[in-house]
Amino acid sequence: MKFDRRALLGGAAAGGGLWALQALLPAWAQTDSAGLRADLPTLTGPDIGLTIGRTPFTVNGRTGQAVTINGTLPAPVLRLREGQTVRLSVTNTLDEDTSIHWHGILLPFQMDGVPGISFPGIRPRETFVYEFPIIQSGTFWYHSHSGLQEALGHYGPIVIDPAGADPVGYDREHVLVLSDWSFMRPHEILEKLKKSPGYFNRQRTTLAGLLDGSDRMSLEERRMWGSMRMDPRDILDVNGSTYTYLINGHGPAENWTGLFRPGERVRLRIINASAMSIFNVRIPGLAMTVVQADGENVRPVEVDEFQISVAETYDVIVRPTEDRAYTIVSEAIDRSGMGRATLAPRPGMTAEVPPLRQVPNLTMRDMGMGSMDHGAMAGMDHAAMGGMAHGSASPDPASGDGAMSMAGMNMRDPDNAPPDMEVGVGVDMVSMDPANRLGERPTGLETVPHRVLVYTDLVSLQPNKDQRPPSRTMEIHLTGNMERFMWGFDGRKFSELVEPIRFERNERVRVTLVNDTMMAHPIHLHGHFFELVTGGPAGHQPLKHTVNVAPGGKVTFDLTADNPGDWAFHCHLLMHMHAGMFNVVTVRPLEGAAS
Structure with missing residues (x-):
């Protein structure tokens, strides 16, 4: 059912039945004498029609072409209820294939909407019907998983009301x-x-910024960053x-x-x-x-x-x-x-x-040197810092000359790479001392004079459903080469025919993501939620489907692989995913399959 609330309320008012109708509407949709109302187009009911096409989009007085759903950017709110089954008929009017992924929604993998992984995609002038039960509630969203359509406006919100009291x-x-x-x-x-x-990046450090102090970096720090051929404003x-x-x-x-x-x-x-x-x-x-x-x-x-x-x-x-x-x-x-x-x-x-x-400046911790404080770079030997980029080793602090040993930071030295990492042209950095940064204030908010949310503040309201200890551990490295704009997992791009990440169904695994780059990576796993290991109250670890892994940081989560099928696992920075930071998580056996 297409639910046009404004038209519905207007018709009811004309018939004198506005207040009677109000009682039938959920609180989020009700109006009042002040005219307060929900103002995004909203679709609800068991059967919803969505049409993907191109629509003019205007912002700041300039008009371009967007990829839209039902002609709007963002797409309409899908308002669903826990316990219902929904049928979403998606018609493609584009001249190219398209798709919709239901981000964060737990569903059969055939309905997940990732072309080449869970279904073939939706061809031009064809309609695909997604149908699945709604077994959760909360705030989610939907978007294309085809090409770069997501960057052109192909996204919209999902709100699922709980079956019982909120x-x-x-x-x-x-x-x-x-x-x-x-x-x-x-x-x-x-x-x-x-x-x-x-x-x-139009915000690089400058000579003027050095002279007037606005860059907040000393000359020696500037020289060190230059020696490493790295940019402290590359955020x-x-x-x-x-x-x-x-x-x-x-x-x-x-x-x-x-x-x-x-x-x-x-x-x-x-x-x-x-x-x-x-x-x-x-x-x-x-x-x-x-x-x-x-x-x-x-x-x-x-x-x-x-x-x-x-x-x-x-x-x-x-x-x-x-x-x-x-x-x-x-x-x-x-x-x-x-x-x-x-x-x-x-x-x-x-x-x-x-x-x-x-503008924030990146620090030693963002380079994967987690044991150092933000001012450590200024005291480091210039030649040592240059060695980080070129692979040369400098004297050890124990030698008494004050310089640090940088041998461990050689960017593409197989001897210093973790096991199973492919160290080639796709890897320009291996973090020497990656830190758990879940309790740290994020980039740019380290010193603001007010309260800032950190991941360790999050505590699940309900007890975690699976409190078994993990039966095994897994480490996955987030890797890249900035100069070549190549990204991958464990040094490999998805296009290199990498092996999928395999889990047994209902297996409990502790996964650690290690960010060997100086960029943040929001990592998303389809079809599952995982529990961040934050050190918070036992049995109340926060559940997430996407986690931001800070530069030079690491994140550990516990996963119960309870949704069988093939699932996308990737960085949600769209260009990073398309440049290779993508893989498939396979959970077997499937329903009805032999073990």
């Missing part, structure tokens, strides 16, 4: 889809990155030099506005549907209580800012008590731009938009 109490909600948009075609962006990985591959940052399809000047009544508890369902952008989110003057991560309820934790990586979702409760507007800020982590929206009691109200904050 443990989160709220009076009103808004869905906030964060994304990035460029009038440069994504294939051209990828081509430029392959030719010059720093093409979009996002693609950024505000070409991207406009959107909230619900609106650019900053267009100011999407969500309404509230002072004193209400407002639930914000925040989804990072961008192609390549990690955001720091805050609402100046308004505290946020995180109640859900990746669609899973967590014990409430009050913060003033949080980082949301690509493909993650966070639900927060805010309670604005004043009769004024508040600015919602989604600032790119390299501070090259921001998305901006407003919460207000009445349309047309605005609040002050804060300026972009200073």
Whole structure:
């Protein structure tokens, strides 16, 4: 059923039945005398039709062509309920194949929507019907897994209401889809990155910044970074030099506005549907209580800012008590731009938009030297730092000359690489001392004077279903070569016909992801949730389907491989996935198959 709430309410009002109809609507859809309402197009019911095509899209007064679903960017909200079965008929009007992946949804692998892995894809002018039971609740999203269509607007939100009482109490909600948009075609962006990985970085350190101190680096630090042929401002591959940052399809000047009544508890369902952008989110003057991560309820934790990586979702409760507007800020982590929206009691109200904050600098910890503090680089020997890039060893600190031994940082030395890692042209760095950074404030938020969410703050509201100890461990390295813009797992790109990652059905495995690069990687596993090993309360590890692995860091999670089939496992930075950081997770035996 296509649910056009505005038309439905208008017809009911004309017939005098508005208030009677109100009682039939869920709280999120109800209006009131102030005209407050859900304002994203919404589809619900057991049968939903979706049409993928090309639609003009205008932002900042300029128009381009987007790939859309039902003609909107973002696509309509799919409002479902736990316990129902849904049939989604997807018609492709493009001149190329397409697909829809239901991100974070637990379903049979044949319905997962990844061409070449779980189904063939949807050919031009054909319709594919996805059908699956809804066995969970929370905030999720959907997007293309074909080519680079996701970067062109092919994404939308999913909200699944629980079958029973919702443990989160709220009076009103808004869905906030964060994304990035460029009038440069994504294939051209990828081509430029392959030719010059720093093409979009207009925020490099400069001589003027050194002289006036604005770069916040000493001359010796600058020389060290230069010796390593590395850039301390290389934080996002693609950024505000070409991207406009959107909230619900609106650019900053267009100011999407969500309404509230002072004193209400407002639930914000925040989804990072961008192609390549990690955001720091805050609402100046308004505290946020995180109640859900990746669609899973967590014990409430009050913060003033949080980082949301690509493909993650966070639900927060805010309670604005004043009769004024508040600015919602989604600032790119390299501070090259921001998305901006407003919460207000009445349309047309605005609040002050804060300026972009200073550009962060990467540190020794981002280079995989986790035991060193942020100022350690300044005291290191210049020749030693050069050896990190060229493979030469410098004197050991024990020799008394104050320099560090860098032999362990030789970027492509097979003797220093972990077992099973393919060390070739696709690997330009092996972290010497990767650190568990789950409890650290994320990039750019290390010193802000307010409360910042870290992964170790997340505690599952309900006990973990499987509390067996892992039967084995596995280590997977996230690898790359920045100069060649090559990415992979364990030194191999997916195109090199790598072996799938294999699990026995219902096997319990402890997996450690080691980031051997200086870029963050949001790693997503289809068809499953995993439990982050945070050191928090036993049996209440937070469940995630996507986790951001910090530069030079490592993340450990426990996985119960309980969903049989073939599943995509990849970095959710779209260009990284297409450049090779992708593999298949195979869970066997399948239903009805012999062991």
